[in-house]
Amino acid sequence: MIFDLAIQNAQMLLVLALAPLLTGFIRKVKARLLRRQGPPLLQPYRDLLRLLRKEAVLAENASWLFRVIPYLIFAATWVAASLVPTFAAGLMFNWSADLIAVIALLGSARFFLALAGMDAGTSFGGIGSSREMMIATLAEPATIMIVFTLALLAGSTQLSVVAGFMLSPAVGLRVSLGLALVALVMVAIAENARIPIDNPATHLELTMVHEAMLLEYSGRHLAVIELAASLKLLLYMSLIACVFIPWGQAQPGGGASAQMIGVAAYIAKLAAGGVLLALFETAVAKMRVFRVSDFLGAALMLGLLGTLLLFVSRSL
Amino acid sequence: MAPMIPASPAFALSCVGALLAIAVLAIPGGRLRDAAPVVYGACLATSLVALGGALICLLAGPPASNVVLPLGLPWVGAHFRIDALAAFFLAVVNLGAVAASLYGIGYGRHESEPQRVLPFFPAFLAGMNLVVLADDAFSFLLAWEFMSLASWALVMAHHREGDNARAGYVYIVMASFGTLALLLAFGLLAGPEGGYAFAAIRAHGASAPSAALVLGLVLLGAGSKAGLAPLHVWLPLAHPAAPSHVSALMSGVMTKVAVYGFIRIVFDLLGPQAWWWGLPVLAAGGGSAVLGVLYALMQNDLKRVLAYSTIENIGLIFVGLGLTIAFEANGFHAAAALALTAALFHVFNHALFKSILFFGAGAVLTATGERQMDRLGGLIHKMPLTSFLVLIACAAISALPPLNGFASEWLVFQAILLSPQLPQWGLKLLIPAVGALLALSAALAAACFVRVFGIVFLGRPRSQQARDAHEVDRWSISAMAMLAALCVIAGVLPGFMIDSIASVVDALTGARMPAQASLQWLSIVPVAESRSSYNGLLVFAFIAASASLAAYAIHRLASQAVRRAPAWDCGFPDPSPSTQYSAESFSQPIQRVFGSYVFKASERIDMPAPGDMRPARIKVELRDLAWELIYAPIAQAVSFTAERLNRLQFLTIRVYLSLVFFALVTLLLALAVWP
Numbered sequence: 001m002i003f004d005l006a007i008q009n010a011q012m013l014l015v016l017a018l019a020p021l022l023t024g025f026i027r028k029v030k031a032r033l034l035r036r037q038g039p040p041l042l043q044p045y046r047d048l049l050r051l052l053r054k055e056a057v058l059a060e061n062a063s064w065l066f067r068v069i070p071y072l073i074f075a076a077t078w079v080a081a082s083l084v085p086t087f088a089a090g091l092m093f094n095w096s097a098d099l100i101a102v103i104a105l106l107g108s109a110r111f112f113l114a115l116a117g118m119d120a121g122t123s124f125g126g127i128g129s130s131r132e133m134m135i136a137t138l139a140e141p142a143t144i145m146i147v148f149t150l151a152l153l154a155g156s157t158q159l160s161v162v163a164g165f166m167l168s169p170a171v172g173l174r175v176s177l178g179l180a181l182v183a184l185v186m187v188a189i190a191e192n193a194r195i196p197i198d199n200p201a202t203h204l205e206l207t208m209v210h211e212a213m214l215l216e217y218s219g220r221h222l223a224v225i226e227l228a229a230s231l232k233l234l235l236y237m238s239l240i241a242c243v244f245i246p247w248g249q250a251q252p253g254g255g256a257s258a259q260m261i262g263v264a265a266y267i268a269k270l271a272a273g274g275v276l277l278a279l280f281e282t283a284v285a286k287m288r289v290f291r292v293s294d295f296l297g298a299a300l301m302l303g304l305l306g307t308l309l310l311f312v313s314r315s316l
Numbered sequence: 317m318a319p320m321i322p323a324s325p326a327f328a329l330s331c332v333g334a335l336l337a338i339a340v341l342a343i344p345g346g347r348l349r350d351a352a353p354v355v356y357g358a359c360l361a362t363s364l365v366a367l368g369g370a371l372i373c374l375l376a377g378p379p380a381s382n383v384v385l386p387l388g389l390p391w392v393g394a395h396f397r398i399d400a401l402a403a404f405f406l407a408v409v410n411l412g413a414v415a416a417s418l419y420g421i422g423y424g425r426h427e428s429e430p431q432r433v434l435p436f437f438p439a440f441l442a443g444m445n446l447v448v449l450a451d452d453a454f455s456f457l458l459a460w461e462f463m464s465l466a467s468w469a470l471v472m473a474h475h476r477e478g479d480n481a482r483a484g485y486v487y488i489v490m491a492s493f494g495t496l497a498l499l500l501a502f503g504l505l506a507g508p509e510g511g512y513a514f515a516a517i518r519a520h521g522a523s524a525p526s527a528a529l530v531l532g533l534v535l536l537g538a539g540s541k542a543g544l545a546p547l548h549v550w551l552p553l554a555h556p557a558a559p560s561h562v563s564a565l566m567s568g569v570m571t572k573v574a575v576y577g578f579i580r581i582v583f584d585l586l587g588p589q590a591w592w593w594g595l596p597v598l599a600a601g602g603g604s605a606v607l608g609v610l611y612a613l614m615q616n617d618l619k620r621v622l623a624y625s626t627i628e629n630i631g632l633i634f635v636g637l638g639l640t641i642a643f644e645a646n647g648f649h650a651a652a653a654l655a656l657t658a659a660l661f662h663v664f665n666h667a668l669f670k671s672i673l674f675f676g677a678g679a680v681l682t683a684t685g686e687r688q689m690d691r692l693g694g695l696i697h698k699m700p701l702t703s704f705l706v707l708i709a710c711a712a713i714s715a716l717p718p719l720n721g722f723a724s725e726w727l728v729f730q731a732i733l734l735s736p737q738l739p740q741w742g743l744k745l746l747i748p749a750v751g752a753l754l755a756l757s758a759a760l761a762a763a764c765f766v767r768v769f770g771i772v773f774l775g776r777p778r779s780q781q782a783r784d785a786h787e788v789d790r791w792s793i794s795a796m797a798m799l800a801a802l803c804v805i806a807g808v809l810p811g812f813m814i815d816s817i818a819s820v821v822d823a824l825t826g827a828r829m830p831a832q833a834s835l836q837w838l839s840i841v842p843v844a845e846s847r848s849s850y851n852g853l854l855v856f857a858f859i860a861a862s863a864s865l866a867a868y869a870i871h872r873l874a875s876q877a878v879r880r881a882p883a884w885d886c887g888f889p890d891p892s893p894s895t896q897y898s899a900e901s902f903s904q905p906i907q908r909v910f911g912s913y914v915f916k917a918s919e920r921i922d923m924p925a926p927g928d929m930r931p932a933r934i935k936v937e938l939r940d941l942a943w944e945l946i947y948a949p950i951a952q953a954v955s956f957t958a959e960r961l962n963r964l965q966f967l968t969i970r971v972y973l974s975l976v977f978f979a980l981v982t983l984l985l986a987l988a989v990w991p
Contacts (some may be wrong), residue, residue, distance in 0.1 A: 054875060059881070060882055071864075074863070095857075096858075111711065115766060118896075144751070158849070180880050219877075243501045311735075
């Protein structure tokens with residue numbers, strides 16, 4: 001019991017501590033790929049600390065909601081991230097929310113972020129919110145379809161059960177799983193505002209989405225939102241790792257050594273994911289906003305196809 | 317007659333009688349000054365008492381007694397009974413009635429012609445109660461029509477404003493059509509002997525072909541009242557036309573009475589279900605869910621947005637009912653219980669949050685006199701309480717955890733995940749598609765309510781009226797606050813809700829979900845814990861704890877300084893509020909993505925040549941395909957036939973006599989040929 005609680009807390013703190021590092025790592029790899037020196041790995045931490053020390057400047061029209069929303073977004077994202085098994089499966093509070101609830105928690109964070117974009121009453125904020133919700137209307141059903149595929153295979157929407165099923169020999173190679181993996185990667189790219197959907201490094205560009213909603217934020221509020229954004233990126237990487245490459249995860253009942261192996265395997269998986277994402281982002285160009293619907297529509301169709309295949313193959 | 321204990325049909329009927337008496341007294345009294353608070357207060361008290369009775373019936377088990385009054389058809393009488401299903405819907409109806417009456421005490425003061433509203437409001441409440449209480453076809457139809465007419469009178473309360481007269485006309489036509497369909501359905505059910513009491517109908521059942529016909533008729537009759545696409549066209553016209561507390565009742569409660577009618581006939585009276593009945597119900601539900609919310613996203617009238625969103629929620633409820641039919645027909649009773657629980661839970665939830673939203677729209681209307689979203693904005697500063705309560709409802713209807721909308725939607729998804737066991741191919745192919753439609757509609761609903769809240773309550777005021785807005789009275793606030801508290805409680809502790817619906821589900825499917833209240837930490841488990849579980853309480857606690865922890869840590873360790881400054885807006889701030897995103901610009905990306913298929917949307921840009929000083933214009937055209945493809949041809953055919961038949965009016969007496977003669981001969985021939 002106490003040990004389980006410690007593992008749960010360790011995971012919560014680990015994701016929080018690692019999230020900025022992952023962002024910094026991806027930036028560094030991207031810079032190296034472009035033959036630039038790049039910022040140091042720890043730069044995101046320094047940015048956060050600097051933002052925290054600064055005063056917060058609020059727009060004159062901003063309401064109380066504007067000041068509350070950063071904490072709500074952070075809380076929803078953090079709770080979601082700590083429910084995804086990272087280095088150890090069978091988390092203590094895993095049963096309190098399943099995969100659908102994790103997706104919906106991220107949906108709550110997005111709902112409030114979009115509201116924050118509209119609060120100050122500026123044109124850029126509106127652009128960001130409107131586009132973010134358009135992207136979400138396609139990304140969210142695609143995610144639910146992926147969840148359906150996984151849940152039908154594993155017979156459960158609980159993440160730890162899904163991860164356990166993926167480790168078992170019963171899983172085998174399946175077309176549906178492949179479709180779900182491709183769709184999940186596409187959704188993760190869109191949800192985290194990465195190239196080719198959005199560019200995390202831009203500012204002052206008419207095509208921006210995520211950054212446009214944050215324009216009016218500053219100081220500690222901005223720091224909290226930035227932290228939540230890197231947590232979300234980490235969450236999607238952990239999710240893909242937990243479901244599709246669960247090897248190395250410490251199983252319930254494993255001792256301290258299993259946990260250590262789990263942590264090492266988890267960090268290795270994150271690093272591999274970061275390198276792949278950086279490679280992908282350097283290789284492709286950003287697409288027009290109205291092409292996004294084609295991209296995500298494809299993800300939705302892949303997810304639906306995966307689910308349909310499972311429904312159909314049950315009777316064969 | 318049964319003794320007057322609170323849990324008996326006689327008690328519920330006396331509440332209905334009290335409401336009718338209030339209605340009658342309000343006819344002469346409606347013109348008096350200060351009549352409104354008295355009438356609404358009396359409605360509030362009566363509904364509270366009726367709600368108490370319904371809750372006792374629901375929780376302590378339904379009473380065995382029934383009441384037969386010597387009214388109606390002479391050989392049938394008027395039967396009234398409360399079983400578990402009726403008790404649940406009585407509770408929903410009276411909860412909505414309590415909130416609407418409470419709201420009306422404050423809101424009714426702004427009514428310009430109270431005598432056009434006050435008598436019909438209690439009558440409407442009485443009608444809805446009677447539909448649920450009725451235990452024979454005649455009383456059911458009579459109550460149904462009474463409910464329709466009372467609500468029609470309320471829709472026509474402001475008949476001189478804008479489109480309201482047309483809304484009333486479309487509504488009365490569709491309501492009559494629905495009643496006609498139900499009348500035929502009951503005729504088929506009663507059979508040639510005319511056993512119109514529900515007990516008699518249950519006893520002899522229906523043959524397979526006539527049962528299928530009854531299903532079709534009920535889908536038309538109850539579906540048109542509930543607002544299933546493509547029978548929904550009257551709903552977004554009529555619901556917004558009524559005063560706001562009546563809109564809340566029509567959207568939140570009357571559509572649920574229609575759902576009750578569907579459940580009563582299909583699950584209770586019609587006997588064993590065939591698996592393929594699930595197909596039309598699922599298809600109509602999934603289609604309504606997506607179409608409803610897409611239309612909602614395209615509207616600029618606040619109340620119309622809410623009315624269209626009702627269609628979406630009704631779609632979700634019907635998906636739950638369709639899944640129940642599919643499971644039940646295949647003998648998967650536990651899965652059927654899950655799907656039906658999800659549908660009923662959503663019935664309750666939608667009654668809560670849609671009422672808050674309509675109350676909020678009414679509050680905005682009182683404060684600003686505006687319903688057009690593009691003339692509102694910034695109300696969060698002027699109406700802090702209203703905007704907070706509306707925000708809760710917006711989050712709940714967008715299915716955000718840990719609120720109640722998510723809990724019921726989650727249960728529907730869990731039911732869908734059980735469906736690969738179903739053997740039929742039609743269901744295997746349809747259900748995942750419906751699941752995708754539901755996921756799509758949930759995401760669109762979130763976009764829709766970000767738009768509603770963001771445009772109306774956030775940002776800068778877009779008109780002088782919005783600038784001069786003020787908070788509404790305490791009665792209205794307390795009605796919204798009561799429902800918002802229930803939204804949070806039902807979302808955080810969904811297990812108690814599921815347990816209290818269990819007896820209803822048990823009576824209809826012969827199974828129930830596992831008892832939830834005894835589970836560790838009050839989580840909910842649809843089938844087994846290894847499969848899926850969700851704990852609203854813990855999720856709520858985790859979010860609250862980590863948000864306050866983060867806020868505390870940051871305010872303790874980091875800077876607390878705050879400075880107000882003009883909005884930054886990327887360096888290009890513009891003082892004019894019209895540079896903000898408007899309702900139309902917000903939905904433009906979604907309209908581009910989906911609109912070309914669903915609405916045949918077209919955009920025309922009129923760009924002046926360089927040097928030309930006139931402003932550029934964009935014209936967006938959306939078409940309602942349901943109206944164009946179904947209703948317009950029907951209306952055309954009716955007017956064409958009427959035009960032709962018009963000639964019959966101006967014939968000579970000889971022609972009329974010969975017409976009568978030929979009709980007589982034809983009838984006699986038909987009788988002779990008839991076996």
